[in-house]
Amino acid sequence: MxxxxxxxxxxxxxxxxxxxxxxxxxxxxxxxxxxxxxxxxxxxxxxxxxxxxxxxxxxxxxxxxxxxxxxxxxxxxxxxxxxxxxxxxxxxxxxxxxxxxxxxxxxxxxxxxxxxxxxxxxxxxxxxxxxxxxxxxxxxxxxxxxxxxxxxxxxxxxxxxxxxxxxxxxxxxxxxxxxxxxxxxxxxxxxxxxxxxxxxxxxxxxxxxxxxxxxxxxxxxxxxxxxxxxxxxxxxxxxxxxxxxxxxxxxxxxxxxxxxxxxxxxxxxxxxxxxxxxxxxxxxxxxxxxxxxxxxxxxSTSFHSFEFRDYGAIFLKGSGVSPDCIVQLALQLAFTRLYGHHAVTCESCSTGTFLHGRTETFRPATTEALECCKVFCADSPRHGFHRTTLLRNLIEATSQQHKQLISEAATGRDGDGDEGWG
Incomplete structure (x- = not known):
């Protein structure tokens, strides 16, 4: 390719x-x-x-x-x-x-x-x-x-x-x-x-x-x-x-x-x-x-780095969610807030545990991720503890689906896609 x-x-x-x-x-x-x-x-x-x-x-x-x-x-x-x-x-x-x-x-x-x-x-x-x-x-x-x-x-x-x-x-x-x-x-x-x-x-x-x-x-x-x-x-x-x-x-x-x-x-x-x-x-x-x-x-190229110090992978793993999923969800949520609709996204997934394994692609824009973004963006009367509980459940569901897709190495390769360096 x-x-x-x-x-x-x-x-x-x-x-x-x-x-x-x-x-x-x-x-x-x-x-x-x-x-x-x-x-x-x-x-x-x-x-x-x-x-x-x-x-x-x-x-x-x-x-x-x-x-x-x-x-x-x-x-x-x-x-x-x-x-x-x-x-x-x-x-x-x-x-x-x-x-x-x-x-x-x-x-x-x-x-x-x-x-x-x-x-x-x-x-x-x-x-x-x-x-x-x-x-x-x-x-x-x-x-x-x-x-x-x-x-x-x-x-x-x-x-x-x-x-x-x-x-x-x-x-x-x-x-x-x-x-x-x-x-x-x-x-x-x-x-x-x-x-x-x-x-x-x-x-x-x-x-x-x-x-x-x-x-x-x-x-x-x-x-x-x-x-x-x-x-x-x-x-x-x-x-x-x-x-x-x-x-x-x-x-x-x-x-x-x-x-x-x-x-x-x-x-x-x-x-x-x-x-x-x-x-x-x-x-x-x-x-x-x-x-x-x-x-x-x-x-025509510019670079900007942003270091997020509030928490990292150790905290997320301790909370039972995938750090990679949280990053992908953050990207999708940012896009939804900017443009008012959900994005179809693609992420690379290593298949290096197999002989001569490289990467495949999977789609982190799942139904669970979409529902999570909707609740984050909605002007909902649900707030406080109830809203926090709802969001936590949605994040956990998104993370579980994300892990499942990785474990199955769900593919979407057509020979022309960009796999990135993941």
Whole structure:
């Protein structure tokens, strides 16, 4: 479904901040790289513990029961096979996922330039943190002005357009450079802007500082704020949450370098390769156009976060209702109050307790939810204790129906719907 979509990947790629402590961009980037390398090593060795459903198993009797959460079911982790060395290759009509095994390098994007750095030695061992740090310092210290024609901008184009332009690049002798990028374990994006001050930056970056086709891009702002952006076709939100939890815990518990490390003692960079692209006039024009299109999308997007502190999931679970149901009910109630009628809504539902499970969709706009919204909105003479009791009964009924739909993984997929990252 995702590989057939022809719009820009900006529509579906997911970006999330990491809960790491901001500081030196160089130190934060080095720790991220080393932790990703450790994750890669543990994944290859089969040492990772599977995620679990925390009591949200879809059907009783499926999967392996978790010893930590007896009511939960372990999740299928096969999506992780696409985390490293994977790129979405643009093709006309339908893209393809390409995974290269045995890769030892990663890609760094900075000021529109693309660099290749080794992460592993010839035996597959992680390079010393000091070596990785020295290579990143070399890149951050590159005094050249930003690239005039950053090729990475092309990955933000509509897929059919990018597919044709990629063939042009290959025909003009750029196939080796493309292969190095697409086979890399992952991308590191070293931004010249502060991520904390610009929410759009996490999603869109500067022009030419994202390779949107890569399975995973780890992002470090100038202020040391970190994040991750993931291409959607190979994974869902549960896997991303799992990766983020593992990486942030590793950085917190075992930082490879500290903010007390001095760059004065760093050895010279050993194996940094900056890719050079020789573009003809048509490709130069295409790069400029792609950059403008990216800026248009970025400028038309705004973000606002609202933190509700009155109560959370623990209180709701203690009250016997589903936190997810309450969020969905709140959205439906807000729509009803705004427009005077109920909305037909769709929510994603994880099927990760099944082998190769992804998500399905179900409809939280149930009869129970409709009745609940009507009572909330009605100018009813029923008030006080009686109204509170009625609303409580309706909320509980809505929650029970919501849980039932999740347990049955009720589907409404037609191949064109938007599943989201749930």
């Amino acid at each position: 995702f590989l057939k979509r022809r719009e820009s990947l900006l529509i579906n790629n997911g970006g999330l901040n990491l809960a790491t402590t901001p500081g030196s961009q160089l130190v934060c980037a080095t720790n991220l790289i080393v932790s990703f390398a450790r994750f890669h090593r543990s994944l290859k060795a089969g040492l990772l513990t599977p995620a679990n459903s925390h009591g949200l198993a879809h059907r009783h009797g499926t999967g392996f029961v978790s010893a930590i959460y007896p009511k939960s079911v372990l999740m299928c982790m096969s999506q992780l096979d696409r985390l490293f060395g994977t790129s979405r290759i643009p093709q006309e009509s339908q893209d393809e996922l390409q995974t290269k095994l045995g890769t030892h390098h990663f890609v760094v994007l900075h000021q529109g330039y693309i660099y290749i750095c080794n992460l592993l030695d010839d035996s597959g061992y992680i390079l010393p943190a000091s070596t990785i740090m020295a290579n990143l310092h070399h890149i951050l210290s590159d005094s050249q002005p930003p690239a005039q024609f950053p090729v990475a901008s092309l990955t933000a184009e509509r897929r059919d357009i990018w597919a044709r332009l990629r063939k042009q690049l290959q025909a003009q002798g750029q196939e080796s450079a493309l292969s190095l990028i697409e086979s890399a374990l992952f991308c590191l994006c070293l931004d010249d802007k502060n991520l904390k001050e610009d929410s759009n930056q996490m999603f869109f970056g500067n022009v030419g500082d994202r390779w949107f086709d890569k399975s995973a891009q780890i992002i470090v702002g100038k202020d040391g704020v970190t994040g991750i952006q993931v291409e959607h076709s190979w994974c869902n939100g549960m896997i991303i949450k799992y990766i983020i939890d593992m990486i942030t815990k590793d950085i917190e518990n075992r930082p490879a370098v500290t903010h007390g490390n001095s760059v004065m003692n760093l050895e010279p960079a050993t194996d940094v390769q900056r890719l050079e692209f020789d573009l003809d006039s048509s490709l130069q024009t295409a790069v400029v156009t792609a950059g403008r299109n990216l800026q248009t999308i970025s400028a």
